[in-house]
Amino acid sequence: MANTIKIISEKCVGCQMCAKACPFGAISMLQRAEHPKKLALASIDLNKCTYCGLCIQTCKFNAIEFTKDVPVTNVDKNLYRGVWVYAEQRHGVVHRLSYELLNKGKHLAKELGTTLSAILIGDNIKAKAQGFINRGADKVYVCDDPLLLEFQEESYSTVFSQLIEQEKPEIVLIGATDIGRSFAPRVAAKIKTGLTADCMSLEIDHDTRNLKQTRPAFGGNVMATIVTPEHRPQMSTVRHRVFKEAQLQEGLTGEIVDFKLDIKTIVNRTKFLGFVKDESSSIDISDADIVVAGGRGVGSVEGFKLLKELADLLGGALGASRAAVDSGWIPYSHQIGQTGKTVSPKLYIACAISGHMQHTVGVNADIIIAINKDSSCHMMQIATYALEGDIYEIVPNIIKEIKSCKCS
Amino acid sequence: MKIIVCIKQVPNTTDVQIDANTGRLKREGVESIINPYDEYAIEEGVRLKEKFGGKVTVITMGPQQAESSLREAIARGADEAVLVSDKAFGGSDTLATSYTLSSAIKTIGEYDIIICGKQASDGDTAQVGPAIAEMLNIPHVSCVKKIEVVDDNSIKVERMMEDGYDLIESSFPVLFTVVKEINNPRVPSLKGKMAAKKAIIKTFNVDSIGADTKRIGLSGSPTQVVKIFSPPQRTGGEKFVGQAKDVAANLVKRLLDLGII
Numbered sequence: 001m002a003n004t005i006k007i008i009s010e011k012c013v014g015c016q017m018c019a020k021a022c023p024f025g026a027i028s029m030l031q032r033a034e035h036p037k038k039l040a041l042a043s044i045d046l047n048k049c050t051y052c053g054l055c056i057q058t059c060k061f062n063a064i065e066f067t068k069d070v071p072v073t074n075v076d077k078n079l080y081r082g083v084w085v086y087a088e089q090r091h092g093v094v095h096r097l098s099y100e101l102l103n104k105g106k107h108l109a110k111e112l113g114t115t116l117s118a119i120l121i122g123d124n125i126k127a128k129a130q131g132f133i134n135r136g137a138d139k140v141y142v143c144d145d146p147l148l149l150e151f152q153e154e155s156y157s158t159v160f161s162q163l164i165e166q167e168k169p170e171i172v173l174i175g176a177t178d179i180g181r182s183f184a185p186r187v188a189a190k191i192k193t194g195l196t197a198d199c200m201s202l203e204i205d206h207d208t209r210n211l212k213q214t215r216p217a218f219g220g221n222v223m224a225t226i227v228t229p230e231h232r233p234q235m236s237t238v239r240h241r242v243f244k245e246a247q248l249q250e251g252l253t254g255e256i257v258d259f260k261l262d263i264k265t266i267v268n269r270t271k272f273l274g275f276v277k278d279e280s281s282s283i284d285i286s287d288a289d290i291v292v293a294g295g296r297g298v299g300s301v302e303g304f305k306l307l308k309e310l311a312d313l314l315g316g317a318l319g320a321s322r323a324a325v326d327s328g329w330i331p332y333s334h335q336i337g338q339t340g341k342t343v344s345p346k347l348y349i350a351c352a353i354s355g356h357m358q359h360t361v362g363v364n365a366d367i368i369i370a371i372n373k374d375s376s377c378h379m380m381q382i383a384t385y386a387l388e389g390d391i392y393e394i395v396p397n398i399i400k401e402i403k404s405c406k407c408s
Numbered sequence: 409m410k411i412i413v414c415i416k417q418v419p420n421t422t423d424v425q426i427d428a429n430t431g432r433l434k435r436e437g438v439e440s441i442i443n444p445y446d447e448y449a450i451e452e453g454v455r456l457k458e459k460f461g462g463k464v465t466v467i468t469m470g471p472q473q474a475e476s477s478l479r480e481a482i483a484r485g486a487d488e489a490v491l492v493s494d495k496a497f498g499g500s501d502t503l504a505t506s507y508t509l510s511s512a513i514k515t516i517g518e519y520d521i522i523i524c525g526k527q528a529s530d531g532d533t534a535q536v537g538p539a540i541a542e543m544l545n546i547p548h549v550s551c552v553k554k555i556e557v558v559d560d561n562s563i564k565v566e567r568m569m570e571d572g573y574d575l576i577e578s579s580f581p582v583l584f585t586v587v588k589e590i591n592n593p594r595v596p597s598l599k600g601k602m603a604a605k606k607a608i609i610k611t612f613n614v615d616s617i618g619a620d621t622k623r624i625g626l627s628g629s630p631t632q633v634v635k636i637f638s639p640p641q642r643t644g645g646e647k648f649v650g651q652a653k654d655v656a657a658n659l660v661k662r663l664l665d666l667g668i669i
Contacts, residue, residue, distance in 0.1 A: 003498055003626055023636045025438075047471035051499035051626055052633045069499075069627035090571070152576070153538065154547045178569050182550035185535035189506060189542035194630030197502075197533035217636070218530055224636050231630040269547040269582075273564070273575035284570045290668075314669060332553075332589040333568065338421070338529050339444050339588045347668055357421055367668070368642070369659065375647070384645040385662065387655050397656030402669060405660065 003051045004067050007042045011063035014040030018055035018064065023222055024048050027055060073230045077209070080170040080232035083109040086160070086184075087118040087132055087140070088175050090151060091275075094128055096245060096287060097175035099135055101238055103246035104202060105173055106136045108211070111204045117141060117169070121159055123149035126256070133254035135246035141167075143259045150272040151179050157186035158266050163259055164191055169233045171211050173202075176237040177286070188235050194228035195235040198342075200242050211236070216361075239364070240287050241344040278333055283317040285334065290316030291345045291365070293336055296323035297352025297372065297391065304330050306392070307351055310399055319343060321359045337362035351391045355379025371395065409462035410519045413453040413486065414509060414540070415446040417470050417477040418530040442477045445525025447484075448586050451593040452555060453523050454485035460557060463487045465516060469497060469508055475609050483596035483604035490516060494613040496625050502531075504628035506539035511617040513544060521563070522583040526551055534585065541583040548583040549576050553590050 019027040019042060026048035029040040042063070044055075056064050085105045088095040102118060109116040117139040118132040129140040143159050156179075164172065164187070172187075174180040176198050188195035200223075201214035210227045211234045217224040228234040285291060292311040294304055304318070311318045318334055325335045336343055337359040348365035355370070355378035370383035371391050380386040387394055420441040442450070453464040466481040468474050469492040478489035492512045500508060513519065522544075524537035534550070541548030553573060554566040567574045568587055596604070614624065622628060648655045663669045 003495075046495065046498070047473055049498065050633075052636070054633075054636055069625055071627055071630055073630075090569075150574070153541075153549060157542070178551055181534045182538060185502070185506075185533075185538035186542045186548070188535075189503065189539035192503070192630075194501065194503065195535060196631055197535055212634070216532075216639075222636050223639050224633050226631050227634050228630045229632060269579045270549060271577040273577055275569075275574050276566075276572050278572040286570055332587070335588070347663075367666075375649075381644050382642040385648060385659060386644065386646070387648045387659060389649075389652050389655060393652035394656050397653050398660060401656050401660040405664060405669075 003069050004065075005044055005046075005049060005051060006065050007044060008063050008065055009041055011061045012039070012041050013061055013063070014042070015060075016040070016042070017058045017060070018042050021054050021058040023052070023054065023218070024050055026050075071230045075230065075232050077170070077230075077232050080168045082115050082117055082167070082169040082171075083112065084169040084172045084233070085116070085118050085137070086172070086174040086180065087120040087128070088177060088179055089120065089122050089125055089128060090179065092122070092125065092128075094131065095175060095177060097177060097238070097240055099245040100241065100243045101173045101175060102132060102135050102137060104238070104243040105171075106246065108171060108202065108204060109138075111206070112170070112209060114170070115139060119143070119160065119163060121148055121156055123147075126258075129256045133256070134248050134252055136249070136252060137254050139255045139257060141257050141259050143261060145261055145263065147263065147266055147268065150275075151183075152268060152270050152272060153183050153186060154270060155266050155268040157183045157190065158268075159259075159261060161187045161190040162265065164233060170209065172233045172235045174235070174237050176239050180237050184235060184237050191233070193231040193233060193235060195237070196226045196228070197237050199236045199238045202236065202238070210234070239342070239344060280331060281317060281334070285317040285319055285336070285343055286341055288317035288343065288345050290314045290347045290349075291319045291336070291343050292316050292349045292351065293319030293321065293353060294324050294330070294351045294391075295321040295353030295359075296327070297354075298324055298329065299352075301329045303391070306395055310349070310395055313399060313402055314347075316345070316347070321353050350379050350383070351395060353379050355382065409456060409460045409521065411453040411456055411462060411464045412513055412516065412519045412522045413446070413449050413464060413466045413481070414522065414524045414537070415450065415466055415468045415477060415481060416443045416525075416528045417441070417468060417474040418443045418528055421529060440473065440477065442480055443525055443528045443530075445527060445529070445586070445588070447525075447593040448588055448590050449523040449525045450481050450484050450486060451591045452586055453521075455591065456521065456555065456557070457485075457487075462520075465490060467492065467509065467512060467516070469493070469500075469505060469512070478609050479604040479607060480596065482607045483600040484594065485600060488610070489607060490610045490612060492612045492617065496614045496621065499626040499629060500624065501629035501631045502533050502535040502539060503630055504624050506536050506543055507623045507628060508617070508619060509536065510540045510543035511619045512612050513540070515612060515617045520580045522546075522581070524583065524585045526585045526587050537583060537585040544581075544583070546581045546583055547578050548585070549578060550585045552584040552586050555584065555590070
């Protein structure tokens with residue numbers, strides 16, 4: 001069986017609605033010389049078509065014939081209840097994103113009339129469980145074992161999928177961190193369920209209990225809403241700072257459950273040898289409130305020292321465009337954009353960055369300040385505040401101004 | 409050492425423009441390229457081969473036109489290429505894609521290392537690499553920024569993390585997804601280009617990889633796109649022009665008013 005999609009030429013009036021609706025550019029219009037009214041005919045390039053079905057919804061003439069394979073499962077969805085949040089910890093410190101997920105998870109659980117659980121995996125981390133209950137979790141599953149001291153893809157995904165198979169949650173939320181993005185796909189593949197990456201919005205469809213997961217696609221120029229209709233659990237990784245952190249509350253109660261691991265079943269063919277801390281920055285750029293970034297126009301290592309001074313003064317992280325990284329002025333770990341990191345700060349200060357799409361896809365900021373000599377560049381066009389001028393003149397003045405405010 | 413590199417052909421977003429009316433990408437006339445992260449995967453595979461001997465097989469799933477990306481990979485030093493292509497694969501999500509690629513890899517046969525780019529620039533999910541490892545029942549390490557072969561039985565890598573990097577050792581076979589920092593890809597040599605022209609690209613379809621038809625294409629895809637829409641585009645805000653000193657003072661005042669600093 002394969003999917004089939006075709007245009008019924010007798011019905012097509014050449015209105016182009018389908019071609020405009022297609023996010024993949026798979027539909028083009030052909031001229032029909034033989035047609036009595038010379039109407040154009042839509043034509044689908046099957047090499048580009050992903051069978052998403054959006055064209056069918058827009059065609060008012062029922063001119064698109066579509067037969068679609070549907071996922072075949074024998075999953076009894078009613079056996080799956082409860083919302084889960086992965087309580088990410090690294091070196092014993094809980095990631096803030098876990099609390100953001102907890103907050104969103106609480107809302108989803110309430111809408112579904114079900115419970116919220118947090119899943120803690122690590123060694124000697126049971127003490128962290130209460131923090132999740134105090135922020136709204138009904139239950140915390142703790143997987144505590146020396147084998148799980150350090151994150152490793154295989155051992156963590158084995159433990160997590162065992163727990164899912166045993167307890168059968170309907171929704172599992174995992175932070176889109178380096179850790180989350182690395183082991184969540186493995187868990188989903190073990191369970192054979194759907195996983196939607198980098199979600200920025202999560203809503204419940206009340207008729208079906210499906211989770212409507214919205215994520216950026218094609219470099220953030222379109223948003224796609226994705227569901228996992230026939231499989232359970234529905235799994236999502238969620239971007240930083242999309243949801244507010246769950247706050248500590250007085251008088252909350254919950255249950256802490258020790259998940260008894262069968263150590264023999266924990267396969268782990270990798271070995272953790274050590275960790276080397278990045279000394280160049282103390283703030284995780286993906287999770288920073290303020291990011292000061294520099295581009296090609298910064299011109300030198302010294303230029304980045306100036307930007308670092310501003311970043312430090314604001315308590316922000318230092319970022320860079322690919323051009324600056326490739327020039328060797330700053331390490332790759334600071335690169336933002338398509339082949340670098342995604343940042344979601346409140347404030348993004350783009351210094352001498354022209355703002356190619358490859359860069360801006362990684363920037364998801366509330367406020368953008370652009371400083372550039374070229375007022376026509378893309379970054380200056382999209383910035384909330386566009387400062388025209390030389391960064392070497394403007395940035396030192398900003399630093400001076402902030403220092404004088406802070407002193408007064 | 410037998411090395412398999414998984415790549416994807418993607419639209420080149422460098423010259424993509426946005427349709428002002430629809431807010432969507434204009435895809436007409438956009439050339440197809442090898443996913444940027446996959447260039448590092450190919451280069452790393454070729455470097456390992458040069459150091460330890462062996463063979464690099466590059467594999468992709470996609471339409472017939474993806475063959476051009478496989479030829480480019482050969483020009484960059486890969487030895488063999490496999491195109492996994494069938495109408496039945498249309499509409500695959502990451503789970504179905506991982507299943508299809510892992511079935512194709514089993515068909516290729518033995519391997520020591522599989523290398524993938526960290527993620528593809530069109531989907532950005534970073535899911536297919538780890539899921540392939542799971543389906544092949546081999547370990548994997550994501551976001552690898554350095555590979556160092558230790559001996560015949562184990563390999564050491566550096567895994568990039570938000571706060572630094574981890575040192576991880578693995579047995580063979582293993583799958584790595586790699587980041588940009590790992591190398592500087594070479595430009596194709598003349599000899600490579602000649603080889604690419606002459607290369608015979610193997611093509612696998614549903615039957616040749618022995619895939620379970622329930623696990624491919626839309627049937628094998630748990631996730632479904634139900635809506636695609638354009639987010640509100642950022643439009644320009646306020647311009648600050650004038651003397652650097654005044655521009656800076658006005659900005660800082662604004663940020664103070666907003667309570668940001």
